[in-house]
Amino acid sequence: MADLPTATERFINGILPENPVYRQLLGLCPTLAVTNSLNAAITMAGAVGFVLLCANVITSLIRNLLKPHLRIVVFTLTIATFVTIADRFLAAYLYQMSKTLGPYIPLIIVNCIIICRCEVCASKQSPLVAATDAIGQSLGFGLALSSIAAIREILGAGSLFGLRVMPAAWPDWTIMVLPPGAFFTFGLLLGTVNWIVTRKGAKKSQRRERSSP
Amino acid sequence: MDVEKKSFAGGLKSSNLVQAWLVMVLAVGFGISLAGVQLLLGPVIEGNKLNETLEKVPELVLGNFLAAKMASENQTLEIVPRQVTVKKLDRTKFYIVYEARYQGDLKGWVVKTKGQGYADTIELLLGLSPDLRSITGLFVLDQKETPGLGNKIITHAWRSQFVDAPADRTLVVIKTGSSRPGEIDVVTGATISSRSVTAMINTAIGDLRNPLTTAPSSQGKGGKHNG
Numbered sequence: 001m002a003d004l005p006t007a008t009e010r011f012i013n014g015i016l017p018e019n020p021v022y023r024q025l026l027g028l029c030p031t032l033a034v035t036n037s038l039n040a041a042i043t044m045a046g047a048v049g050f051v052l053l054c055a056n057v058i059t060s061l062i063r064n065l066l067k068p069h070l071r072i073v074v075f076t077l078t079i080a081t082f083v084t085i086a087d088r089f090l091a092a093y094l095y096q097m098s099k100t101l102g103p104y105i106p107l108i109i110v111n112c113i114i115i116c117r118c119e120v121c122a123s124k125q126s127p128l129v130a131a132t133d134a135i136g137q138s139l140g141f142g143l144a145l146s147s148i149a150a151i152r153e154i155l156g157a158g159s160l161f162g163l164r165v166m167p168a169a170w171p172d173w174t175i176m177v178l179p180p181g182a183f184f185t186f187g188l189l190l191g192t193v194n195w196i197v198t199r200k201g202a203k204k205s206q207r208r209e210r211s212s213p
Numbered sequence: 214m215d216v217e218k219k220s221f222a223g224g225l226k227s228s229n230l231v232q233a234w235l236v237m238v239l240a241v242g243f244g245i246s247l248a249g250v251q252l253l254l255g256p257v258i259e260g261n262k263l264n265e266t267l268e269k270v271p272e273l274v275l276g277n278f279l280a281a282k283m284a285s286e287n288q289t290l291e292i293v294p295r296q297v298t299v300k301k302l303d304r305t306k307f308y309i310v311y312e313a314r315y316q317g318d319l320k321g322w323v324v325k326t327k328g329q330g331y332a333d334t335i336e337l338l339l340g341l342s343p344d345l346r347s348i349t350g351l352f353v354l355d356q357k358e359t360p361g362l363g364n365k366i367i368t369h370a371w372r373s374q375f376v377d378a379p380a381d382r383t384l385v386v387i388k389t390g391s392s393r394p395g396e397i398d399v400v401t402g403a404t405i406s407s408r409s410v411t412a413m414i415n416t417a418i419g420d421l422r423n424p425l426t427t428a429p430s431s432q433g434k435g436g437k438h439n440g
Binding site for chain 2: 033066074080089091093107179
């Protein structure tokens with residue numbers, strides 16, 4: 001237990017150092033599929049956040065009862081329940097958005113971020129740590145989704161949250177809101193993040209070399 | 214899964230089932246809570262669907278252009294829902310049909326029908342001309358088909374093939390490019406979704422032809438023996 005990260009570490013790790021999309025490359029299906037508008041991306045991130053938080057807390061509460069060979073069944077059952085609740089809730093109160101997202105909400109069940117967090121964190125640590133971990137990872141996921149969605153919506157539709165932000169002369173790059181745009185944007189952003197991380201790492205090792213004679 | 218393994222467990226006959234107690238308890242607990250959620254939210258979702266249906270009726274009956282024109286002139290269609298009971302050989306089918314009238318004249322019908330798609334139930338709204346000679350519009354109310362393939366049935370491009378298609382003959386799904394009226398192009402990679410939508414339309418028109426054309430003014434039950 002001693003070498004597992006604390007609640008604060010879990011929270012911070014989820015946002016950037018272990019960002020589910022940019023660093024762990026998990027949950028890419030919704031990342032590519034629903035990021036053609038910022039509204040859809042934020043709704044998706046919210047739904048994933050809700051499911052992740054509930055699944056993590058429940059898993060953590062029953063972690064001492066889990067049998068190793070039955071744990072995946074329990075995770076899946078828990079996740080599926082909360083995904084169904086999220087799906088019904090969206091259909092009831094955000095009807096148009098639920099139609100836009102369509103099958104991607106039920107598909108949260110197979111989003112690896114959630115089962116990964118249940119396995120890595122919630123099945124080993126207390127509910128408090130599991131909850132902060134879930135919030136951190138959800139924020140990281142939301143950050144990744146909204147960064148991709150913002151770029152795609154601005155370039156592809158000239159708008160943000162459905163409101164026009166680009167000058168009227170801007171020729172909307174329709175390809176950016178179509179599936180290829182998702183791959184372009186994600187690839188470039190992922191490359192940027194990797195470049196920053198590598199440069200940071202290089203600086204750190206340089207400093208270490210200098211300080212140790 | 215556990216029941217199958219049970220026979221191999223030997224002495225501890227029920228051990229696998231006992232091990233799975235947590236799964237079973239959770240399944241029951243989650244099942245009950247989901248039933249609660251459905252009881253709570255089900256009516257709201259149905260209400261949303263009904264609102265959307267009523268919103269779509271004008272364009273399904275009149276087409277986009279006329280519907281937009283009517284809306285801009287602040288005119289509305291009179292929409293009367295009715296239930297049509299169709300008795301078939303082995304069972305009874307219920308259809309919700311919306312009758313669209315403008316100043317008393319029948320402008321068309323919108324039929325709500327559902328059937329099995331590739332992934333889950335598909336719910337359709339089908340606009341028909343008053344004489345049931347042609348289809349005036351198609352809208353997909355609910356579907357969970359495969360993203361990128363089957364869910365293309367919701368696109369305007371695919372649905373618009375049905376507009377002005379003849380309703381007095383069976384629509385046929387074609388893979389090699391439609392050339393004649395009554396032929397529907399398949400969605401590439403989603404033959405099953407395309408076929409089930411087309412089959413649902415054919416069935417609905419076939420079932421409703423008699424009830425709608427022979428007793429257009431009767432409210433409530435327009436049922437007629439078909440078998």
